Structures are given as structure tokens and as C-alpha cells.
Amino acid sequence: MARGGITKINVMDARTRLLARGERASIDAVRIELGNTGSRSTIHRYLKEIEEGDKQTLRDESFLSDEIKKQVIQLATLLHEEASEVVRQQSDQYESELQLLRESLQASEDQVKTMAAELEQQHHQLEQLQQENTALQQSNQALTVQQELARQQQQHLEQQVSRQQQHIESLEDKHRQARDSLNHYRESVKNHNEQMQREHDRALQQAHAEVRELKQSISVKQDELTRATSEQARLFSQLSESRQQNSRLDQVVSEQRKTYDRQSQHVGQLEQRLSGQDQQLSDLRQKLAQLELLEVQVPTLKAELAVKDALIREYMTAGDGDDPSLQPDSGPVSSSEPED
Template sequence: MARGGINKALVQKARRALLARGEHPSIDAVRVELGNTGSKTTIHRYLKELEEADVGSIEREKSLSEQLTIQVAQLAERMQEEAHAAVAQEREQLALERTEYLLQLQQSEIRIKQLEGEAEGLTTQLQEVRLAYQQDHQQLQQALIECARLHQANQDLGVRLADRESQILSLEEKHQHVRDALEHYRLASKEQREQEQRRHEAQVQQLQVETRQLQQVLVIKQDELTQLNRDNERFVTEARQMRKDLTTNQTGLERQANELASLAQQLALSESGKAVLQARANDLQAEVTRLVDTVAAQTRQAEALQASLTAMAAQFSHMHHPAQAETTTQVVDDGTAEQIAPSP
């Protein structure tokens, strides 16, 4: 069935109009005459049916040269249509491939942008990790300095403690001397008790006061010694805590160094993926260039074939031109034709 309202009668009418104007009723000419409507397949089928229906009259009306010319023209037209169809198919294929290439190129650009964004994020993370590492390193240096200061303070406290112990020993020696002196005084006073009883008692009281004072001094010194021992224990505890903090900071620094190495490896992988996508884009561009050159070559081949067919048709027409003068065709009013022999 004809599409777009085209039927055999319309095709026949268009064909007769073209023949009346002296034009060849090709498929494209008939389609133009019909207002660029109808499929070429349907028009070709109707033209073939009309040619088969009029084959008897065509054989009587036309000479061998005209038949050959028409056949050559039809052959040229069919070859031209086939060439156009092939070129159109190639162009359509090229358009599809180009669309696919543009889509792949767009996806590649999007992926490249994503990789660049990831690379920037990794660079930012790397900078943050480096900054944190520097801060932790500074804290570690400060902790080492504080630890050294505490160690020096501990040594100073040890020296002070040794001084306190020597002072206590000196006080104990003095106390012992006082006791010895007191014993010596008691022996001496025992001999002079009657004569120097009052003076002895006064001296005893005075010595007792001095003894109490010395005992108080000894208690104070013992309290200071106890306080120094407590301070020493506190400093030792703080030094242990500082060592623990130092160990924790070193562990954190090692973990951050491992994370930094992992981020650097991810950045290298992103750079290699970007290079692969760029190489793929270059290959696709080269393929598009090759397809364009192929289509141009096929177009030039089709034009050369058309020129060759035209030359062949002209050659056939020139070879059979003398035979056209032997017979003439007379058209009568009813549309039939009869041959008239030339006069002797």
C-alpha cells in the first residue's frame, strides 16, 4: 500500500507530465513532481508496473538507441541511488559514532573533573595531615623539653634532699654532742651540787629549753624531709605520665605517617587513571578523523562513477544516432503511434 496518499494513478500522471516536458521519469523526478511525498520504494514499484504495461508501445515507439539510453540512464540512476544510499548509510553510521564519541568524551571530561576534584581533596587532606604532623612534632619537642626540665628538677631535688640529709646528720651529731655535754655537765654538777645547786638548776633549765628548741628544729627538719619525699614522689609520677604521653604521641605520629603514605598512593592512582582517559580520548579523535576521510573518499568514488556512466550513455547515443533517421514516429490524436517509412 502506498503511504502518504500516493497511488498508481498519481504516479502515472506525474510520469506523463515528465515525459511531456521531455524529462526522464526517474524515481526522484516523479517524487519531486508529486510534491516530495511518497516512498521511493512505492514509486519504483508503480513505475515498474507502468513500464511493464506500456512495454509493447515503448518497443514500437522507441529505437534501440533510445532503449539503450533509457536503460543506461536507469542503470546510472540506480547506481547513483545505491551510491547515495551507501553514502547516507555511512553518514548515518558516522553520525552515530560521532554522537557516541561525543558522549564518551563528555563522560571522560566529567570523570577527569571528578578525579581532579578528588586529587584536590587528597591534596587538602595531605596538607592537613602535614600540618597536624608538624603540630604533633612541635608538641613532642615541647614534651621532650618539659621532660628534660622535670628530670633536671628531679636531680636538683635529689641534691637538695642530700643536703637536707646531711643537715639532719649534722643536727643529730650536734644533739649527740649536746647529750654528751649534758652528761659531762651532770657529772660535774654532781660533784659541785651543793655549791652550785641553783646555778646548776638554771643551767639545766637553760639546757632543757635549748633541747626543746633543738627537738622542735629536728621535727621541723623531719617535716621538711617528708615534704621533700612527697614532692619527689609527685615528680616521679609526673615523669612517668609524661613518658606515657610521649609514647602515645609517637604512636599517633606513626599512624598519621601511614595515612599520609596511603593518601599519596591514592593520588598516584588518580593521576594514572587520568592519563588513561586522555589517551582513550585521543584514540577516539583519530578514529573520527579516519571515518571522515573514508566518507570523503567514497563520495569522490561515487562522483567518478556518475561521470563514467554519463560518458557511457553519451557514447551509446553517439553510436546509434544514424539509425534514428531511418524511421520516424507520428503521433495521432487518439494517443497511438505508427511508423512511417521514409520516402524514396
């Protein structure tokens, strides 16, 4: 690209060098001598001014002496040498600046390549993050499904616990009623047995009293045996009747004992049934303890699902915030593609 800012001195130096080499100082030749810098119109204007100045110098030389002309030529030569030195220094400086610019351009190209590689790597990382985000979303959906299943299972367990609790309460009521009935039956049997025992004791006491009376009577009658045979026969008849009555009383007592044994056997069966109900109640209480343990574990599972859900939302938020940070790096790549 052409650079502006050439001066009349630059054009004069270029023209002098061309004339010193015996070349024609045209506009293109001067421009090439200046390193393809400056516009043709500017070079043409400076050349025209220089040529007019030379003509004026030639017109003025006719009025100068040889000594002055000689000094003028020496001064012009000295100015030309100094100007050539300045041009050379500027040319060297230009070459140094050009070399620095080339190195800077190379460094910029290397940096662009590095940034392009980094951008490619960041695109690859972005694709990986998007894949991971998709996997996390799928995992989140699976966790949501599991959470819903856990909630349904919890509701089912709560319903089951409620039914079990109602069943246990019903069994406890039945158990309490059965125990009350058994206690009432025991009390009733006890009262009945006590009453039968009292009646039996009264009958025995009465029989013993009668026996004592009979013995007294027999003792009296034995004393009177010699006095009355008929009285003896009567006494033997009364004694036989008393013995028959004692036999009947013994049979009644035996039947009451059999009844008591049957009632005791029935009470034993009731106690066995009550023991079986106690075992069933113990099993139900164990199941209730297991259900309560599940109820304790359900909040823990909910807390873990909530933590994972929060971590997933935080990671998704962080992934959405990283996407715009990659946009500024895409500018150098798009601007370098036309140069390639």
C-alpha cells in the first residue's frame, strides 16, 4: 500500500540520483526511486517546481562570477551529500521499520493461528459441554421421574400405613374386647365355682349334721334297741335313706367337677387363641416399625433429589453464562479468512 507524506526534498533527491545515474527523471522513475510512494500528481507538481527552479538558477548564473559559481557548486554538492545521507538514514530507518512491521505481522499471524486453534478447542469444549448438558438434562428428567415414582410410592406407603394402623387399632379393640370377655368369663366361672363350692360345702355340712344327728339318734336308739324293735327298723330305714342322699350328693359333686374341668379346658383354649393374637399383634407392630423406617428414609431421598436438582440448575446456569464469552474470539478468524 502506498504511503503519503513525501516532500519536495524527497522528490529532488530522487531526481538527482536518477540524473547522476544518467537516467531520465520521469514521474514513474521518481516514484519507483521513492519506493513506490507518493501520488503521481504530487510528484509531477514537485518536478515542475524543481525544473522551474533550475531554469531560474540557469538565468541567474550568467550574473555570477566563476568563484561564486564554484562555491555554489561546492555548496550544492555538500547539500546533495547531506541530503543523500539523510535519505540513506531514512531509507535504513524505513527498512528497519519495515522489518519490524513484517515481524509484527508474522507475530500477529502466529497469534491469529494460535487464537484460531484456541477457538477451535473452545468450540470443541463447547460441544462437549453441550453434550454433558444434554446428558444432565436427561439425568434430570430421569431423576424427576424417580422423584415422582418415590412420591407415588410414599403416598402408597402412607395409605398402607394408615390401613395398617386402622387394622392394628381394630385388632387392639378386638384384643381388648376379647380380654375383657375372658376376664368377665373367668370372673363368672370363678363366681359360679365359688357358689357351687359353697352349695357343696353347705350340703356336706348339712349331711354331716344329719349324720351327727343320726349317730345321736342311733346312739339313743341303740340304748332303746331293747325297748323297741319297730323303732330299730325305722332307724335302719332312715340310715339307708341318708346313705342314698349322700350318694346323690357325691354324684352332684362329681358332675360339678367335670363341668369345672370342661370350663377350665375352654379357658385354656381361649388363652391359646389370645396368645396367637398377641403374636399377630407383635408381627404387625414390626411391620409398622419397618413402614416408619421407610417414612424416615423418604425425606432423605427427597433432600438428595433436591440437592442434585440444584446442582444441575447451577451447572446449566453456568453453561449458559459461558456461551457469550466465546463470541469476541470469532472476530479475528472471520477477518483472516479472506486473506487466506
